[in-house]
Amino acid sequence: MSEWETVIGLEVHAELATETKMFSGAPNKFGSEPNTNVDPVSLGLPGSLPVLNEKAVELAIRLGIALNCDIRPSVFSRKNYFYPDMPKDYQVSQYDEPINIDGFLELPDGTRIGIERAHLEEDTGKSTHVGGDGRITGAQYSLVDYNRAGVPLLEIVSRPDLRSAADARAYVAELRAILVAAEVSDGKMEEGSLRVDANVSVRRSPDDPFGTRCEIKNLNSLRSLGRAIEYEANRQIDLLEAGESVRQETRHWDENDGRTHTMRVKEEADDYRYFPEPDLVPLDPDREWIEQIRAAMPVLPAERRTRLAAAAGVELPHDGVTLVVERGQDEQALAAVNAGGDPARVLVHIEQNLAGDGGADLAPGRLAALVALETGGTLTPTQAKEVLAEMLTSDAAPEEIAAAKGFEAMDTGDLTALVDGIIDGHPDEWAQLAEAHAADDQKKLKKLSGFFTGQVMRQSQGKANGKLVADRIQERLQT
Amino acid sequence: MSSYLSARELAAGVRAGEWSAASSLEEYLGAIDESDGEVHAFNVVTADDARATAAAIDEAVAAGRDPGPLAGVPVALKDNLCTHGVATTCSSLILEGWVPPYDATVVSRLREAGALIVGKTNLDEFAMAGSTENSAFGPTRNPHDTTRVPGGSSGGSAASVAAGFTPLALGSDTGGSIRQPAALCGVVGMKPTYGRVSRYGLVAFASSLDQIGPFARTVDDAALLFEVIAGRDPLDATSIPEPVPAVSEQLDRGVEGLRVGVVGELMGEGIAPDVAARVHEASEALRAAGAKVEDASVPASIFGLSAYYLIAPAEASSNLARFDGVRYGLRVDAPNTNDMMVATRTQGFGAEVKRRIMLGTYALSAGYYDAYYGKAQKVRTLIIRDFAAAYDRFDVLLSPTSPTTAFPLGDKTADPMAMYMNDVCTIPSNLSGDPAISVPYGTGDDGLPVGVQVLAPALGEEVMFRVAATLEASVS
Numbered sequence: 035m036s037e038w039e040t041v042i043g044l045e046v047h048a049e050l051a052t053e054t055k056m057f058s059g060a061p062n063k064f065g066s067e068p069n070t071n072v073d074p075v076s077l078g079l080p081g082s083l084p085v086l087n088e089k090a091v092e093l094a095i096r097l098g099i100a101l102n103c104d105i106r107p108s109v110f111s112r113k114n115y116f117y118p119d120m121p122k123d124y125q126v127s128q129y130d131e132p133i134n135i136d137g138f139l140e141l142p143d144g145t146r147i148g149i150e151r152a153h154l155e156e157d158t159g160k161s162t163h164v165g166g167d168g169r170i171t172g173a174q175y176s177l178v179d180y181n182r183a184g185v186p187l188l189e190i191v192s193r194p195d196l197r198s199a200a201d202a203r204a205y206v207a208e209l210r211a212i213l214v215a216a217e218v219s220d221g222k223m224e225e226g227s228l229r230v231d232a233n234v235s236v237r238r239s240p241d242d243p244f245g246t247r248c249e250i251k252n253l254n255s256l257r258s259l260g261r262a263i264e265y266e267a268n269r270q271i272d273l274l275e276a277g278e279s280v281r282q283e284t285r286h287w288d289e290n291d292g293r294t295h296t297m298r299v300k301e302e303a304d305d306y307r308y309f310p311e312p313d314l315v316p317l318d319p320d321r322e323w324i325e326q327i328r329a330a331m332p333v334l335p336a337e338r339r340t341r342l343a344a345a346a347g348v349e350l351p352h353d354g355v356t357l358v359v360e361r362g363q364d365e366q367a368l369a370a371v372n373a374g375g376d377p378a379r380v381l382v383h384i385e386q387n388l389a390g391d392g393g394a395d396l397a398p399g400r401l402a403a404l405v406a407l408e409t410g411g412t413l414t415p416t417q418a419k420e421v422l423a424e425m426l427t428s429d430a431a432p433e434e435i436a437a438a439k440g441f442e443a444m445d446t447g448d449l450t451a452l453v454d455g456i457i458d459g460h461p462d463e464w465a466q467l468a469e470a471h472a473a474d475d476q477k478k479l480k481k482l483s484g485f486f487t488g489q490v491m492r493q494s495q496g497k498a499n500g501k502l503v504a505d506r507i508q509e510r511l512q513t
Numbered sequence: 514m515s516s517y518l519s520a521r522e523l524a525a526g527v528r529a530g531e532w533s534a535a536s537s538l539e540e541y542l543g544a545i546d547e548s549d550g551e552v553h554a555f556n557v558v559t560a561d562d563a564r565a566t567a568a569a570i571d572e573a574v575a576a577g578r579d580p581g582p583l584a585g586v587p588v589a590l591k592d593n594l595c596t597h598g599v600a601t602t603c604s605s606l607i608l609e610g611w612v613p614p615y616d617a618t619v620v621s622r623l624r625e626a627g628a629l630i631v632g633k634t635n636l637d638e639f640a641m642a643g644s645t646e647n648s649a650f651g652p653t654r655n656p657h658d659t660t661r662v663p664g665g666s667s668g669g670s671a672a673s674v675a676a677g678f679t680p681l682a683l684g685s686d687t688g689g690s691i692r693q694p695a696a697l698c699g700v701v702g703m704k705p706t707y708g709r710v711s712r713y714g715l716v717a718f719a720s721s722l723d724q725i726g727p728f729a730r731t732v733d734d735a736a737l738l739f740e741v742i743a744g745r746d747p748l749d750a751t752s753i754p755e756p757v758p759a760v761s762e763q764l765d766r767g768v769e770g771l772r773v774g775v776v777g778e779l780m781g782e783g784i785a786p787d788v789a790a791r792v793h794e795a796s797e798a799l800r801a802a803g804a805k806v807e808d809a810s811v812p813a814s815i816f817g818l819s820a821y822y823l824i825a826p827a828e829a830s831s832n833l834a835r836f837d838g839v840r841y842g843l844r845v846d847a848p849n850t851n852d853m854m855v856a857t858r859t860q861g862f863g864a865e866v867k868r869r870i871m872l873g874t875y876a877l878s879a880g881y882y883d884a885y886y887g888k889a890q891k892v893r894t895l896i897i898r899d900f901a902a903a904y905d906r907f908d909v910l911l912s913p914t915s916p917t918t919a920f921p922l923g924d925k926t927a928d929p930m931a932m933y934m935n936d937v938c939t940i941p942s943n944l945s946g947d948p949a950i951s952v953p954y955g956t957g958d959d960g961l962p963v964g965v966q967v968l969a970p971a972l973g974e975e976v977m978f979r980v981a982a983t984l985e986a987s988v989s
Contacts, residue, residue, distance in 0.1 A: 074615050078835050080608070080716040081595040081617060085750050112831050114877070118850055123834035170850055178839070307877035309886060312720035312828055314750050 039240055040267040041247075042202050043194035043233040046209060047187050048219040049157065049226070050093045056156040056186035057084030057126065064225050068179035076184035078121030083313050086110075090186035091319060093218045094133050094154050095327050097188055100212045100334055101149045103137030107318040108153070110311040115304050118170075119159035119178050127155035127189075129308045133317065139192070139212070140336055141204045143351045148193030159183035182226075188218070194233065194244065199263040203256045206230055211335040211360050223255055230259055234266045236274065245270070246280040250294055252287045262287040266294050338364045346377040354385040363388065369398030375405040387419050392426045400425060404432040411499040417441045444497050449490075452498070453506040456489045471511050483507055520586045520680040520734040524627070527585035530574050534567040534585025538629055541587045545631070545678045553653050554663075554672040556592045558632040559599055563587065566629050580627035583741060588623055589673040589682040592633035593640055594725070595714035596620055603716050604648035605638045607861025608842045617714020618749070619683060619725050619742045626741045631679055634669025638863045639833065640690055640718040642666060643935040646926055647865050654922070655698060657961055661919035664694030664935075667728070671698040674728045681738050682728040687718050688821055689914075689939025691726045692951035696914035696964025699953045701735045701981070702728050704939075706971045707946035708753035710739075711746030717832040719825035720751075722943040732952065732982045736760045739974065758975040764982040768802050771980065774809025774907035776968075779938045785917045787957040792913050795954050795965040798987035799911075799980065809910055811903050813895040817941040820896070822933060823876045823889035824944075829866075830873030836861065868929065893944045900945045904970040909980050912938050914951035914964035938966060948974050952981045954988050 052062050058075030074082040098105040111129035132153030138146045160182050165174025190209065196202050210228055213219040220227050235247035250266055253259045265287075270280045285294040333341070342364045343350045358364050363384050370380045380401060388396060404425065408418040413436055424435045436442065444452070457464050463485060470478035483504070490503045518526070527534045542560050549555055570580045590596065593603045595613035597620075602608045616624070623630060637647040645668025646652040653668040655661040656676035663672040667684025671694035674682050684691040686704035695702025703726045710725045717723060727738035743757040775796050780789055800806045838844035838857030845856035862870070876885035903910060915935060925932045942949040948971070951964035965984060969977035 074613075077840060079595075079613065079615075079841070080601070080603075080611070080835070081593075081613065081615075081714040083713050083749050085748060114831050114834060116834065116837060116851075116854055118837070118839045121835065121840065123837055124831050173849070176850060305879045307831070307874065307879075307882075309827060309831070309877055309882075312751075313717075 037238055038236050038267070038271050039238070040198060040263065041194050041235045041237065041244055042196035042198075042263060043247075044192045044196065044202060044205060045231040045233070046190045046192075046206065047157075047229040048097075048190065048213050048221070049228075050090050050186040050188060051217060051219050052087055052089045052093065052186055054087060054089075055184035056087050056090055056154070057184055058082075060184065062185050063181075064227070066181055068177075068181060071181040072183070076121065077180055078183075084126060084311075086314060086317065087186060090154060091133075091317065092327060093186075094152070094188055095319060095324055096216045096331065097152055097190070097213065097218045098134035098137065099324075099328050099331055100216050100218075101134065101137035101139055101152060101190070103134035103149060103152060105134055105319070105324055107131070107316060108133040109316050110154075110314045111308045112311050114307045117158070118176060119161040119180075119183070121159065121180060121183050125156060125158065126311050126314070128153035139205065139208060141201065141208055142336075142339065142356045143204070145201070147195045147205055150191045150193050152188050152190040155187050155189055157182050157185040157187050194235075199260040199267075202232065202263055203260045206256060206259060207360065208335065214362070215332055215334050215338075217332070226254075229254075232259065232263055232266075234263055234270070235280070236267050236270045245274075246282050248280065248282065248294070249284045250287050251284060251297065252289075254289075258287055258289055261292060262294060265292060269294065335359050342367055342381075345371050346381040348378075348381070354381050358384050361389065361394065363394050366394060366396070366398050366401070370401040370405070373399045373402035375402035376409045379405045379408060383418075383422060387422050396426060400432065407432055407436065411501060412436070413441055414496060414500060416496060441497065444494055444499070446502065449494075449498055449502055450506055452494060453486070453490055453503055454510070456486060456493065457507075457510060460486075460489070468511060518680070519731055520583065520729065521737050523680060524582060524584045524586050527570065527574065527627075528579055534570040534574075534629065535564065537585060538563055538567045538587060538631075541631065541677075541679060544676070548656075548676055549678065551654060551659055552656055552672050552676050552678075553651060554589070554634050554669045554676060554678055555632040556602055556604065556635050556650055556669070557600065559630060562599070563629040563631045566624075570627055570629075582626050582737065583623065583681075584627035586628050586681060587631045587679040588628045588738075589632055589634045589670055589679040590620065590630060591636055591640075591667050591670050591682070591684045593636060593685060593716040593718075594620060594633075594683060595716070596630065596633065599633065601633065601716065602649075603639045604636045604650055605861065605863065605866070606649045606843055607836045607857070609861075610843075611841045613714075615714065618711035618746045620714060622742050623683075628681075628741075634667070634673055634682060636669055636690075637666035638866050639716070639829070640666040640685055640687055641829070641865050641869055642932055643689065643693055644920075644922075644925065644932065645669060645694070646922060647863060649863060652922055655919045655961075657699060658919065660921055661961065662697065662922055662924075664697035664915065664919065666690040666694075667702075668694045668698075670728050671695050671700055671702065674698070674700045674730060680730065681734060683725055683738075683742070684728055685715055685718070685723055685725050686939075686943065687722045687825060688943050689936040691728065692939050692949060692964065692966060693915045693935060695728055695951040696953070696966075697919040697962065699962030699964075700728055700730055701732055701950065701952055701985075702726065702964075703735050703739060703950040704942065704948060705739060705743060705974060706753070706948045708751050709743045709757070709948070709972075709974070711749040711752045713746055713748040717828075719828040720832060721828060722821075722825055724943075732950075732978060732985045733761060733764055735950070735981075736764060736978050755972055760975050760978040763975050763979055766979050768799055768804040768980055768983045771799075771804045771908045771976065772906065773799050773804045773806045773980070774903060774910045775806065776809050776811055776814065776903075776910050776912045778811055778814045779912035779941075783916050783934060783937060784913055785957065788913045788915070788917060788963050791954045791957075791963040792911060792965050795984050795987075796911055798984060802983050802987065804980075807907075809903050809907055811896070811899045811910070811941065813892065813899040814941040816892045817896055817944055818933060818937050820889040820892035820944060821936070821940045822872070823885050824893065826869040826873030827876045827886050827889075828873065830870045830877065833862075833866065833870055865929070896941055897945045900941070900947060900970070908969070908976055909973070910968040912966045912968065914938060914966040918957040918959055918961035918963060942968055945971075947971050948977055950977055950981045952984045954984060
């Protein structure tokens with residue numbers, strides 16, 4: 035199996051974060067009562083006409099800039115097919131002249147994935163088929179909610195440059211981060227703001243031509259995306275290894291049984307009879323406007339990772355950096371470092387201890403103050419973590435919280451006495467340690483000094499500073 | 514009294530308090546009552562709404578307010594213009610029971626101007642065809658001879674003005690649907706420059722060709738109504754921002770020095786000799802009034818009909834897809850959604866609409882697009898170019914509006930091609946997007962009205978109306 039290569043191209047539909055719909059003033063809002071965010075245009079009432087939402091164009095341009103695309107004059111077309119959740123029985127979409135073409139997205143590991151196009155189109159309504167198997171054929175009746183009809187979308191089509199499920203996941207995660215950072219979309223997969231279709235094929239060698247591909251739909255999370263691609267690639271490999279062939283078709287991912295199932299075979303594909311939408315004029319954004327948008331672009335994830343890695347003194351790719359940027363907590367980290375916090379400890383705390391609710395809201399100055407207590411030896415890492423948790427719900431200074439928890443560092447004299455007492459109380463172990471020290475037996479040395487440190491920690495109830503304990507043990511060994 | 518007044522005079526009297534909107538309205542409603550049974554201009558008469566508006570206008574005048582330039586003037590609307598709270602049928606069964614929740618932009622502008630909307634007029638279903646026989650509610654008859662058609666598709670609006678039911682009416686013109694019935698009914702009908710008048714609320718037939726325009730008994734009244742409805746509308750992306758010229762103020766300027774071209778391609782084969790004779794007389798009248806009249810040529814215009822009958826059905830096939838029984842109008846029940854859509858459309862659309870949907874679907878299909886829709890668009894570009902070249906030499910062009918006078922009911926219903934030929938003179942300006950107006954100019958050998966068409970370049974309404982006014986004054 036290992037000689038097979040999986041080839042993946044992704045089509046991502048992102049709902050745009052506009053106030054109103056693509057072609058009318060009806061609200062673009064998720065979770066409202068069915069058929070309340072509608073007007074004559076989004077219901078496709080006779081006589082209604084579309085008027086392009088300028089904000090949607092601005093967001094498309096923003097994404098085009100973020101994905102290094104060529105931003106071009108474009109034309110809207112009508113894609114004609116009958117379906118009850120499509121009010122006009124055609125979808126207004128950009129077809130042969132899309133706004134963004136020929137870009138790329140860089141994965142955190144530096145791999146460049148080509149972007150074929152990122153074009154504007156309107157979303158459809160949402161059908162619920164009652165009875166039968168849940169599809170329109172055989173349903174007893176169907177309900178349609180047109181709240182989503184006319185919501186602006188960007189369809190972002192990658193080139194078939196992805197080679198694994200992990201790559202595909204990384205691509206969508208990165209694209210999502212870009213969409214959110216550029217305020218193009220809220221990127222919520224669970225609300226359908228981001229929907230992914232995957233084109234998957236396999237081939238024996240990278241030198242072979244592409245194999246026959248299948249398009250997988252219904253991928254509602256990164257986890258589904260990864261699982262579905264792996265399942266589908268294996269299915270195709272099994273077919274080919276059994277001497278059969280892959281049929282080009284659209285397949286539906288079933289989260290419950292963990293398989294993909296045939297939805298429709300490509301030969302049945304509709305003829306959409308595209309033609310230029312006569313109710314809209316060609317879109318030719320002013321170059322000056324594009325440059326204004328470019329100048330106002332926020333810093334994007336890739337640059338933010340570089341910036342954070344430099345501040346934290348780590349090399350890219352770095353999982354902690356990727357995660358902190360993905361969660362949008364890199365500004366918090368940079369500010370804490372600027373406020374004097376030790377960069378490595380700041381990064382660790384944000385990555386591990388500030389991931390939950392309210393973590394992102396912690397003032398960088400307070401985080402820096404906590405880290406200072408830790409690096410100064412007042413708090414152990416374990417104590418620091420505990421104090422940090424409390425800081426999320428309390429306005430008290432870290433020193434006060436530490437004091438309230440009884441986390442004052444031990445007086446150096448007390449600590450020395452405690453260490454010496456434990457050494458004296460364990461003469462056999464101490465003799466072994468001294469022996470290991472003399473023989474430079476690192477393994478044994480580590481084990482035995484760990485024993486003494488552990489005893490000190492237990493007796494001090496964790497208040498002893500580990501570094502000072504180690505220093506005292508060293509001192510005794512030298513004498 | 515009122516039915517002899519122009520719309521401008523009627524409104525002036527109402528605004529001055531010389532007579533009431535309410536009482537003059539009754540005269541018009543009386544005429545409709547008396548004769549529309551025979552003419553069938555209206556699908557619905559909204560007498561109560563009109564009376565309420567008239568009363569409000571009279572109150573406004575009494576209170577010293579000006580209700581606007583169309584104060585108290587009854588206006589009929591083609592029944593493909595959306596009217597809030599009043600059924601809009603497009604003379605089709607498929608819109609059965611649908612009541613728009615909004616007014617078309619032109620309807621809002623009429624209301625703001627003080628007009629009284631007295632009803633919705635009959636049309637060929639979805640504005641397709643040119644005789645108003647092709648309506649789910651039966652044909653409209655020509656008030657000049659009720660055995661004859663009024664033309665179409667805005668036949669109801671043309672007949673309403675010709676019969677004296679209303680001084681003004683609105684129609685829509687996709688391939689001549691205002692100008693041709695105006696010619697056949699002996700009234701003035703005008704198609705503005707594409708984008709001059711908002712299409713918001715006009716149920717689309719062919720979006721790139723449709724324009725709303727006025728019917729009136731006089732050129733001056735048509736100019737008045739044009740000024741009320743024209744102008745940029747943010748609800749229509751294809752509406753143009755250019756300010757609307759005050760055409761009414763220019764009507765008296767005459768045609769001295771204007772260069773007028775008679776379009777040779779639209780004067781030959783298929784044009785009845787009596788119609789061609791009236792066009793020649795019209796050109797002579799303009800020459801006598803000081804214009805320089807010469808023969809003109811728009812070579813590609815002879816391909817207009819062929820291009821039109823690909824582009825218009827292609828757009829229509831898409832525009833009419835939404836009538837699927839899901840959201841509004843007729844629904845014919847069936848075991849599943851797809852069958853329901855098929856049954857609804859089969860029962861709801863008439864034969865001509867189905868014919869055009871099929872033509873258009875075919876023209877857009879994969880493998881045929883380039884040969885049909887694509888080629889038609891190229892012809893359209895040629896026509897635009899040829900008109901532009903003609904307007905380098907001429908200020909306006911002249912042609913017949915319709916090849917013949919009004920023909921008998923049933924004469925062409927069995928022969929779609931013969932019906933399509935009606936539009937040969939009017940279609941080119943829909944393809945080019947330029948304005949054109951039909952002015953009554955005498956009668957044919959059968960004593961029925963003949964219309965002469967004045968064509969002008971885009972945004973050339975002012976000069977076009979001047980020429981129309983000169984022609985109107987020259988006819989006895």
